[in-house]
Structures are given as C-alpha cells and as structure tokens.
Amino acid sequence: MRRAGRRIALSLAAIVLAGWASGAQQPDFDLLIVNATIIDGTGAPARRGVIAIKDGRIVRVAPAVSGAARERLDATGLTVAPGFIDVHTHADDLADHPAAANFVAMGVTTIVAGNCGSSALEIGDALERIRQTRAAVNFATLIGHNTVRSAVMGASQREAAVDEIAKMRALVFRGMVEGAIGFSTGLQYVPGTYAKANEIIELARAAANERGLYATHMRNEGTALLDSVRESIRVAELLDMRLEISHLKVDSPKQWGTSAAALALIDDARRRGVKVALDSVSGVGARRRRGGHPRAAQRSSHLAADQDRDQIAGRGARLHRSVVGDGRQLSR
Ligand SMILES: [Zn+2]
Numbered sequence: 001m002r003r004a005g006r007r008i009a010l011s012l013a014a015i016v017l018a019g020w021a022s023g024a025q026q027p028d029f030d031l032l033i034v035n036a037t038i039i040d041g042t043g044a045p046a047r048r049g050v051i052a053i054k055d056g057r058i059v060r061v062a063p064a065v066s067g068a069a070r071e072r073l074d075a076t077g078l079t080v081a082p083g084f085i086d087v088h089t090h091a092d093d094l095a096d097h098p099a100a101a102n103f104v105a106m107g108v109t110t111i112v113a114g115n116c117g118s119s120a121l122e123i124g125d126a127l128e129r130i131r132q133t134r135a136a137v138n139f140a141t142l143i144g145h146n147t148v149r150s151a152v153m154g155a156s157q158r159e160a161a162v163d164e165i166a167k168m169r170a171l172v173f174r175g176m177v178e179g180a181i182g183f184s185t186g187l188q189y190v191p192g193t194y195a196k197a198n199e200i201i202e203l204a205r206a207a208a209n210e211r212g213l214y215a216t217h218m219r220n221e222g223t224a225l226l227d228s229v230r231e232s233i234r235v236a237e238l239l240d241m242r243l244e245i246s247h248l249k250v251d252s253p254k255q256w257g258t259s260a261a262a263l264a265l266i267d268d269a270r271r272r273g274v275k276v277a278l279d280s281v282s283g284v285g286a287r288r289r290r291g292g293h294p295r296a297a298q299r300s301s302h303l304a305a306d307q308d309r310d311q312i313a314g315r316g317a318r319l320h321r322s323v324v325g326d327g328r329q330l331s332r
Contacts, residue, residue, distance in 0.1 A: 035075055114180065115217065115301075116189070117146035117217065123178040143175030146189060148175075183214055
C-alpha cells in the first residue's frame with residue numbers, strides 16, 4: 001500500500017511538474033489590456049479594469065486579473081469599448097474597400113448601409129460579394145425605396161400606380177428574403193419625393209412582414225420637420241414596425257429650436273408603444289464637415305479612398321477618444 005501510495009504521489013508530482021513546465025511556455029492569456037477605462041456596452045458606467053484575451057476571445061473583464069500574458073497593452077488614458085455599430089452609412093461599396101480603414105480607425109466594427117432610400121437592388125448578390133472579400137467589418141443593409149422605385153418606374157415624377165406598387169413590393173420582399181434588415185426611404189430625394197403615403201406604407205409593410213425595420217431620411221428636415229416626424233411615426237404605428245429616423249436635425253436656420261418639439265413627438269410615440277429610434281450627426285462630425293478636411297472625412301458615412309486613409313486613421317483615433325473620452329456619453 002505504501003509503495004503504491006508513493007507511486008501515486010510521484011505521479012502527481014510529475015503531473016504538477018509537467019503542468020508547471022507547460023505553464024512556463026504557455027502564458028495564461030495572449031493579451032492583457034491593463035489600466036483601461038472600460039465601457040462595456042451594457043449601459044453601466046465606465047470603470048477601470050483589465051481585459052484578458054485568449055485564443056481571440058475575451059475571457060475576463062475584471063478590476064484586476066492575475067496571470068501571465070504573452071503581451072500587455074497599457075491603456076492608461078484610453079477607453080476600451082465593444083466595437084461600435086454605425087447604423088447610418090453609405091458604405092454600400094464595402095466589397096470595393098473591404099479594409100474599411102476609416103471605419104475601423106473610429107472603432108466601428110459593424111456598419112449598416114442601404115440608407116436614405118439608396119441600396120443595392122440585388123441584395124443577395126451584394127451580400128455574397130462582400131462575403132467573398134472577408135471584409136474587416138460586419139455588414140448589414142436596408143433595401144432602398146429610391147432603388148426599387150427607379151427599377152420599376154424609371155425617373156417618373158408621379159405617383160405610383162397600383163400595379164407599380166405591387167412590383168416594387170415584390171422587390172422589397174425579395175430583398176428582405178435575401179437578407180436585408182429593413183426598408184429605407186429618402187423622401188427628400190428624387191424619385192422618392194414623388195411617393196405618397198400609401199406607396200410608402202405598402203412597401204414598408206413588405207419589410208414589416210419579414211420583421212424588418214423602417215429607416216427614413218424624411219421628406220423635410222426644416223420648415224416641415226414636425227409633419228415629417230408625424231408621417232414617419234404614422235408608418236411605424238400603423239404597421240407595428242420599428243422606426244429609425246435617420247440623421248434627425250433641424251436643417252433650416254429659421255426653424256432652429258424646433259428640435260424640442262420633434263423630440264417631444266418621438267417621446268409621445270414611444271409612450272404609446274411605438275418603437276421609434278433616431279440617429280443624429282455628432283457635433284464633432286458636423287464641425288469636421290466645415291473644416292476643409294479630405295473628401296472622405298467630410299463624408300464620414302462613406303468609405304475612404306486609399307489616399308485619404310492615413311490622414312483619417314490619425315484623425316479617427318483622436319475623434320474616437322474625444323467622443324468616448326469622459327466615459328459617460330455612451331451610457332446615456
Ligand atoms: Zn439621408
């Protein structure tokens with residue numbers, strides 16, 4: 001018994017030694033990001049901590065993490081957050097710029113295209129092209145009203161006939177089945193601006209039936225802003241579908257101050273149970289647009305041309321820091 005016991009003890013020692021030896025070669029983590037200000041995306045306030053990564057996955061997020069790491073990254077003064085979802089882009093040409101460098105430089109890891117009524121017509125083909133490039137960011141797209149209207153009605157500057165609405169509805173349905181996440185309008189643009197409410201409702205319905213959302217660049221963002229907000233909410237309420245009001249703003253100086261009334265309409269709708277959300281252009285972005293920066297930076301919703309990327313990468317990193325810097329803005 002004693003000899004057998006000793007053998008077991010020795011075996012255990014050998015296992016411990018083997019474990020120690022492999023532990024010396026195999027650090028616990030591939031990467032430790034230390035001294036980070038962490039905003040985890042749950043709405044919780046920013047906090048200091050350590051993020052541990054192994055085999056490409058986050059394995060610990062804690063105030064302190066013990067263990068060896070192949071690499072340590074000191075994030076003092078920097079904020080670490082999950083990748084941002086940019087819900088309003090015109091990066092429909094991701095297959096041509098799969099590195100998406102200007103988005104990645106801003107911390108964006110998922111982009112939504114097909115906004116403002118303009119998208120690929122063949123959603124399945126577009127998604128397959130992007131898939132083949134193994135693009136650096138995740139991609140989702142809406143199917144655009146102007147795109148399907150042009151396909152069915154050309155440049156006609158009139159209301160759609162019943163059979164034309166049926167054809168457009170079939171195209172929206174096909175786009176949804178092929179992977180679109182919703183339907184978008186650009187009612188301030190040609191030809192979307194010629195659409196009456198019934199056309200928009202019928203096409204949005206095709207998306208709603210496939211659990212898609214409705215995103216709209218509204219008919220008017222200035223003198224008729226409030227009517228436009230009401231029109232958008234009406235579609236969502238009637239069809240019980242999610243609404244995203246794109247780049248909500250007051251674009252006419254005479255109407256400045258109307259934003260409070262627009263937001264009140266949205267709050268009222270939300271209290272009634274209508275699923276309304278909105279996105280808006282940040283102050284930083286707006287200032288950038290007036291700053292005479294490279295073309296692609298001015299239009300930050302587009303993919304950058306190669307020659308603009310280095311400049312944008314630097315500016316993107318600064319912008320990223322300034323947007324999330326105090327650790328509170330994102331949790332609101
Ligand atoms: Zn727009």
